[in-house]
Amino acid sequence: MSIPAQSSGAPDAEPDGPEGRLRRFATIWSRAIFPSTATSLSRPEFEEHLLPLARQLSDILHTRVFDATPAHGVGASLVAAHCTDPDALSSTLGVVDSYLVLYCGGNGPVELSTEDSRARCARIQHALAGGFTQALRERTLAEQEAIARSALTARSDAEQALHATEARFRAVFKDAAIGIGIADLEGNILEINDTLTRMFGGLENHVRSHKVNEWVHPEDSPHVWRYYDELVRGEREHYSVEKPYYRNDGTVLWTNLTVSLLRDSEGRPEYQLALMEDTTERRLLNLRLRYEATHDALTGLPNRTLFFERLEKALAPREGMRFGLCYLDLDGFKAINDSLGHAAGDRLLVEVADRLQSCATAPGEMVARLGGDEFVALTTGPRTQDEVHELAGRILSALATPMRLDGRELTVRGSIGVVEGPSGERTAAEVLRSADITMYRAKAAGGNRFALADAEADARAITRHGLTTALPAALDRGEFFIEYQPLVHLGDGSVHGAEALVRWCHPQHGVLGPDRFIPLAEHTGLIVPLGRWVLEESVRQANFWQERHTDGGPLRINVNLSPTQLHHPNLVAETVDVLERSGLEAGALCLEVTESALIGADDDLLKPLRQLAEMGVDIALDDFGTGYSNLANLRRLPVSILKLDRSFTQGMQHHPADPVDLKIVEGIVSLAHSLDLAVTVEGVETGAQAEQLRQLGCDTAQGWYYARPGAPDRIHSLLLADAV
């Protein structure tokens, strides 16, 4: 090692003075050991750090009474300055041996001999080495202990944390709301939580004494045990099923079961973990909800939903199987409800339900309440043709016994529509509709009876229903048209006017007469717009004739008014409006009102007719003689024409005429004329009739003898023929 050429000593130190020499020594020392240190100090800093140590060594060298012990401390200081590498010691010893005496030998107050210096230097090295070694040993031991303790602390912290984790898992396991069980792959149960024990009835031993694969239940889904085998073989990670178990008291526990395979750290199957949720209550609730959804709350009978399910089942095609259905509607139940109150009505329905139930106790029979006071009884089997009659009979006689309600006795009667037939032919809706229609027939026939379904009656009802629903669109689509039947003067045989008769050209049923649809239109209210249309159309037509046929005298137009139209508040205004817009004079219009529509009519109802009559519109009393004609009433009515019903003229079709008919007609004509009423006869089919009626004094006639109702141009040609 060479002597350094330059000093890094303090500027105030004389380079060759004692201080400078000491610094020189520290520099050499620093350079020698810096490479073997691990200090983060820079070289100058490190050298500064060594300087006091160098001074200490110099002082020891020069003490009057030599004692090397303090060099111990210098060795220890090196260790403290992180010179822990053994090389640092050997380098230090080399530097002390070579340079301490050289640079510091002459620095002290005592002049030392060379021999003495060498000896002291050797002793200093021994002490320094001893101090270094001891300090390094202590430091090493201390650090080893410190790191061991830290490792221990870290491990115990980790264990505590693990323990806390385990405690948490244990708490989850113990307090979970779902049942948890762990078993080995042979099915031996290793651990179960309290919830699972409780679910199984509370006896832990009951659960543990069975292997997992022994928990078989007859209602197990077919694949559950296949899943189980796959799982324990390691071919399946988990499965979820709905599974029943027996509790220790023999009752059934229903669960949502999820089983998972647990593998060890090498991935080999080790345990099976079962999580189960008790669904017993929920199942019961579902069953109850199903019951409530399919039963009537008041009577406890099956409701419409359940009835339809059964009916559909009964109607499903099955060889030799038939069904019989009784559709019961109580007669006059509304009156009972209205007079005794709903509570009493309800009690009555319950009593009826009980009695019905007692009528249908055989297998394949059921009773249901469809709603209100409508009940059904269904019987199925191969012999329902007879059975259903018996069933209907039993029902009627069950109802026949009076019922006690609030201390009074009530007799409840019902009407039953009976439908019977083979399975596989009709839908439930068709059968029920037929039963409903038939029930109404029984009711219309007076009630307290049953009627048997009949295809023709059904068809009529169904057509009526179809026509009713098709009416509004028919008017919009212009499916109605008007035919005109001439009214002829009996005196001279001239055409005096025509009656407008509405027809419906139905797309499926062809041309329909007013008897097929006017009652339906009355019922639905469509008669009002339909009647207005007929009036507008006929008046327009009449006006057209007037203009074309000026020389044949005034040509009249007769239009029918239905009872509903008669009540309509706008009747007068609309009639005026139609006349004004067409330009037809009021006197050319005759409105025909049926006698029955005016029975018991008060002044309010007659007022619009009077107004029309005052305007000059003729009012004809149609179908005269069919009702209970109140002759006295005739005076009050604003009518000017009587139309005799065809029934009076039928007896005159052949010669000689029925003398009674002759007398009656003669009387009526005489009466009419005395009241200033003209008489028109309908249904004139023969010349004999026409002649007879003329002789009796009738004024006008219509009928096939003259012309059938027809298109407006045919009237025109008749007029032309007249005129010729």
Added chain:
Amino acid sequence: MERPAWAPQGIDISVPSVSRMYDFYLGGSHNFEVDREAARKAMEFMPGLPKVMQANRAFMRRAVQYATTSGVNQFLDIGSGIPTFGNVHEVAQAADPEARIAYVDHDSVAVAHSQAVLEGNDRAVIAAADLRKPQDILENPQINGLLDLDRPVALLLVAVLHFIEDTDDPYAAVAELRDALAPGSLLLLTHASYEGIPLSEEEAGGTVGVYRTIRNPLIMRSRTEIGRFFDGYEMVDPGLVAMPEWRPESPEQLAQEDPFAYSGFAGVGRKA
């Protein structure tokens, strides 16, 4: 000590730890035979490893001093390892007794040891957390109790980022920390690299292999890649350089550095 909330990592001292190996390189005895064995094996490939560590310590010391002189006296040292001489709190508190230091490490033994060392120092704490989960660090109550993140902080990532693999996205972690720091904060960083090592890449690669064997892979990154950690920071002079070249105390010192001290890069950045 803040314990992880759920299933802690087991403590297995039969597995070498990079913290304790680092201590061994620095001449400490806070290590076990497994650590020394691994360290010696690494040194077979790169005998100058202790010098690399020493250069790291020296850089850290100079950089911490730089931080205190530029007025930053809060320090967040992530990957602090086993405390040894010249710890950040010693250097910083020597310059400014008010300096506050939060150490973070994910090695439970290093954390336990740091705790023992820091006992009685109310301006220094150690938190168990992982650089890969910056949110855990930023939300740690001990750290938040000590550091005021509204004021500049010197973030030390010394010899730690090269233990984070790209799959764990170290860049995102560093960016997340940066975003949480106040303007004027400093990033003090060193990182291993094949660049600067006075050995061929094949030879140095042996060391990398040792770390891979102990399941603490050492990720060597290029200077450019290391520079990207400073995104969002302005480099402080002299920029990203070899460790001894970062503000050496004297030209003479530089001249006398061990060649291994030039392995890898060091730099300081300031957040704008």
